[in-house]
Amino acid sequence: MIPYGRQHIGDSDIAAVVDVLRSDWLTQGPAIPRFEQAVADYCGAASGVAVNSATAALHLACLALDLGPGDVLWTSPITFVASANCARFCGAAVDFVDIDGETLNMSAEALEAKLHRAKHSGRLPKVVVPVHFAGRTCDMASIRELSERYGFKIIEDASHALGAQYKSQPVGACAFSDLTVFSFHPVKMITTGEGGMVLGNQGKFMRRIERLRSHGITRLTNEMDGESHGDWYYQQTELGYNYRMTDMQAALGTSQLRKLDGFLEIRRQLVRRYNELLADLPVRVPIYDDRSAWHLYVIRLETPYRRRAVYDSMRAAGIGVNVHYIPVHLQPYYQELGFEPGDFPIAEAYYAAALTLPLYPDLADSAQIRVVEALRDALS
Structure with missing residues (x-):
């Protein structure tokens, strides 16, 4: 059988994972921040947060933008269900914008018409998730202009589009969005086995995503509540999740990124x-x-x-x-x-x-x- 998609794993990828297996770290070690920085540098973003799937990345991106009950997220109907489910995880409603018949991406013209109607009905979206279907980028400049006019946030679902470019900039630079999500599933551009990442340029969003990735816990300082605590001290500041990537996955991702x-x-x-x-x-x-x-x-x-x-x-x-x-x-x-x-x-x-x-x-x-x-x- 010739599959529709397949990972490419070479000797250097195997060696990178073996190096981690022989190290002191298997889960949350130094390979993860190296991978995050490597992807952010490749895409021209300020920072990245690696997680265990693109679905988790979409969920955390929505939470970072405060999507919740009473809010609405719009996305494309031609996508994997995760692009819509991430809103439901947050208790928000979902609606869709029809696609352009040529690019197969969300139609900017259909989006504008739907926004005009929604403004009059008082049901504007809080977040719009354009999906770069098959690796081709959406008309992000038009979508960004609409976001400034109608006041919604943008999460680029770039699960298909690591390495793509838009207006001479890498997808993931977030030049026309608030956050960008990538997937590292085996059939994607590079793989970590399973995995995903959120890229962004705004520290307040990225810090919250990093905290939510690991149970909502922070260890940023041992001086909290006006008291000095030992190095063991941590605080859970909100309800988070165990969405962490492992060092083994991150090492594989860094090796793959070079190719x-x-x-x-x-x-x-x-x-x-x-x-x-x-x-x-x-x-x-x-x-x-x-x-x-x-x-x-x-x-x-x-x-x-x-x-x-x-x-x-x-x-x-x-x-x-x-x-x-x-x-x-x-x-x-x-x-x-x-x-x-x-x-x-x-x-x-x-x-x-x-x-x-x-x-x-x-x-x-x-x-x-x-x-x-x-x-x-x-x-x-």
Whole structure:
């Protein structure tokens, strides 16, 4: 089976993890701040906080922005459910903004129209989470301008987009947002096994995220409440979580980060080749963008009603195609909250035709040809 995505683990990655295993630290040691600083430096952000998943990162980012009961978060319906669930973890409501039919990201025009209506109804969002789907960046300048006009905060869900650029700046610099979240799941740009990170430039948000990551506990000083305490002393100042990353994961992440530029170049080469190889087939290929991180390669079938047959045929041929994503508002949990089919028609039309083809740095040329030929056979 050729999977749709796969990690690349080399000898240097294994050696980095073994070094930690032979050290005095396995959990909260020196590898974590090294990894945090390395990612922040790569992206041009002031600081980063590493956690055990991008879902945890989204949750903590929402908490840092004081999202809670009575508030609303808006995001894209074409994303993994975590982009919406993070609001529900905080007791907030969720709504969605339909996508742009070309970029597949949140439509800035649809967002503006929805904000105009929401202002008149008194139901503006407190937080908007644009999702850089498949590694291509949203129209962040327009979204930022709208945030200044309507008063909401922005969390970039860049789980697909480590290494992408927007207006000559790395995603993660937070030039157009308050916070940015990355994922280090095995099929992402780099991996820590499981893991995520929040990047930001505002110390008050980052300090709170760091505290909430570890039970809401602080050890910043042994002089609290006007008294001097021993080095053992700590205080829980709010209800936090055990969302910590381990030193083993962080060491793997730092090693992987050194290879990121090479991974990105291979992904871009594969995308250009896919677009050439698929030019004569009845599918819609993504428009090439050399600023995208190209986490996913998603085509759209010109005959959507045949998607299941094409999917089954390719799976039977050993090609691990996938579908990203079922629109979040169509999930049973969100339908119970009042969402219905037809609410976001562009997202639903995209989903009906979408098929994700294998894309990862170790995808050999011969394997890519095999994917294309299997697709050709399935379509015919």
